[in-house]
Amino acid sequence: MENIFKNKSENVKLVSDWLQHKMNQQFNSEINLSREYAIDIDGSGLIIPTExxxxxxxxxxxxxxxxxxxINSREVSFEEMNSELNL
Incomplete structure (x- = not known):
């Protein structure tokens, strides 16, 4: 599988912001996602939930x-994430 993070700094921030937005929106509150997932930026490019x-x-x-x-299955693109955040 090809690493999805071409522009690492921008893409990682976008993914983090989008995940935060989706969680806050879904649960109508500020959800703390620190330490809840890891991004294998240099390897597979997959986002891995942490236990x-x-x-x-x-x-x-x-x-x-x-x-x-x-994100990992590419059902949502960086463009879609960006568009959703900029509404």
Missing amino acids: GLSKLNYEQKSYLSTMIRS
């Missing part, structure tokens, strides 16, 4: 996993 000390509840983890899968 362990998660502070998310089951519903939040499930939604985050769905959003991560949509």
Whole structure:
């Protein structure tokens, strides 16, 4: 699989901002996503949910996993993320 992060600094920020936006929008509150996922920028380019000390509840983890899968499978593009954030 080809790494999706061509412009690493811009794309990583966009993905982080979009995931934050989607989570906040879905749950109508500010969701802390620090340490909830990792991005393999230099390798596969995949976004990987982290386990362990998660502070998310089951519903939040499930939604985050769905959003991560949509990025990893390229169901959502950087252009779509950018467009959604700039509405």
